[in-house]
Structure formats: structure tokens, C-alpha cells
Amino acid sequence: MTPRADPLTCEVVDLIGTVVARYHEEYEHAAAEHSLTGAQARVLRLLAVEPLPMRRIAQRLKCEPSNITGIVDRLESRGLVERHPDAADRRVKLAAPTTEGAHTAERLRTSLDFAREPLGRLTAVERTLLKELLQRMLGVAPEGDDAEADRPEGPTPI
Amino acid sequence: MTPRADPLTCEVVDLIGTVVARYHEEYEHAAAEHSLTGAQARVLRLLAVEPLPMRRIAQRLKCEPSNITGIVDRLESRGLVERHPDAADRRVKLAAPTTEGAHTAERLRTSLDFAREPLGRLTAVERTLLKELLQRMLGVAPEGDDAEADRPEGPTPI
DNA sequence: TATTGTTATACTCTATAACTATA
């Protein structure tokens, strides 16, 4: 019988589990409001930031590239996404949102500001504190951290 | 164009997204180590606390009862769970872990103490602070809160 | 009549392997 973590740690782990569950519920709910699945919403949001080759989408979602074909197919058949050829490498297809897709992604974002409501319960000082604690917990550089594009192990959007 | 939440809130939301992603990865990884899917691991963990009618499992997982049939079928076919009749109501089937299932659930728990590693980066004082902030954020009573069994809207285990 | 669990069905996501067209 492996020893259980101390009670304080267990409580925090439980709370994190609750946060995760609530985040998920809200994500799925927001996606469903636009008749999207969670995976479709994630891809659409990703492409709204910048068009990406199929392969890159798979890397971001941490799944096999073959799955992206179907997800983008379904987004494309709904007119939310288009596949464009890449001038530099004719093997590559860039997935990009259509105008309507961009609108949907934008509406998705607003319904997705998770914690806009939960975080509303915290003061600015508390939010700053929470931010710093989460940064320390995650081992994330507390400093501004752009250059997103080529980092192999960036944070995965959910 | 809906106004975006303030930068501080956005940062915190992003951090929470990263926590959610990491939690998920670790959960799936721990489950896979026992050749379980995430859903199977969740059900097994749930039953390790107490045997439950099929219907109750579905409520906890927030999915349709018909899905539980298959998940429990697969756990049962691997000898990790059994269905027992309920003496009080013969319509009801109680799903309960076998001895081996209980062992698997226990090993799962230890690999699942998510944040044992991440939380290790925080001092006890910081953990307490984090706990209190999350409680306030989630609108959870900061007080000891047992009587888990019959609360209809308890925190959903992930 | 209402409820519990199940079955049947259809859709989506997922991984694996094999294929094509480029490079």
C-alpha cells in the first residue's frame, strides 16, 4: 500500500480535479452551442490564430495526423475551414478558417473565457497571486514568453 | 467584437488551460499503463470508493446510462469489476470492483497523485494559499465537506 | 405508469498500417 500524499496536497489535487472537470464541461458546452465537438472546436480555435499544416495541427492536439483529416473534413464540409496549397512545399496543405469559421471561432472564444465567471469571484490581487502560484507549480517562466510558433513543447490548448 | 477579458485574467485562464491539459495527459498516461482507457479508469476509481448502481455511475460521469453498460462490460470481461444484484430493488445492478480491480484502482491512485510532482514545487504555505484561492474561485465551502454519497451535484472525478 | 438496465444504431475520436504524391 503506497502511502497517500499528505492531506493538504490531497485537497489541492481534488480542487484541481474539480477545476479540470468544470473547464471540460464548459468547453464541451460552448462547442455544442455551435454544433461542434470538442475536437472540432479546438482545431477551429487553433486555426483562428494562424493557418497550419495538417501535421502541425496533429502535433498541437497530440494525436495522430490521420485523425486530423477527418476533423478538418467535417469542419470543411460545414464551410468553417478551407485547405490551401502551400506554395513552398506541394505536399503540404494549410488549413485556414473561412470568414464564417473565423466568426464562429470568435464567438467560441467569448463563450470560452472560462473562469470569466469563476475568476470574477477573485480580486485582482488574488488573481495575481493565483497566476504566480500556477506558474510556479507548472514550472513556467513567469516572464513574457512569445515565439510560440516553433517551440516543440508549448502548452497544449484544450 | 466582444471585448476580451483583461490581460491578467487571460493569463490566468491560459494557465488553467495548461493545468487542464497536463492533468489530462497524466490521467490518460496512468490509465494506459494499466491498459485502461480514461473512461474505464474513472469508473474503476469511482467503484473503488463504493459500489454503485449503473445509473449512478452515469450521473457521476455525466453521460447517458446506456454508455455505462459497455464500459462496465469491458471492465468485467477483464475481471476488474462484477455486477451484483441489489436485494432491495431487483431492477438495480450494483457494479463493484473485484479484488484484482481494487488492486488496480489502488495502483492507479498512486500513479494519479497528479501534482504530487508539480505541487512539490510549492511550499506548504503556498499550497494552502492555492487551496484557498481555488476554493474561492470554485465557490466551494472551505469547510470540511464529507457526506459525498448523496450530493446530487458533487464534484465530478476526472 | 415509471424506472433500471440493456440493446440497436449512428456518429465522432483515436491509433495503426498501408497508400499517393511530392521532396
Added chain:
DNA sequence: TATAGTTATAGAGTATAACAATA
């Protein structure tokens, strides 16, 4: 030959609707 994307396939999770047994 190596890589990008696709196809084919199989397994799992999900919702919906209809069903049998029991209440």
C-alpha cells in the same frame, strides 16, 4: 529514401430511441 497527407480498418466513447424486467 524520407515526408505530408490520405485512406482503410478497428476499437472505444457518446447520444438517441426502443425494449424487457421490475417497481
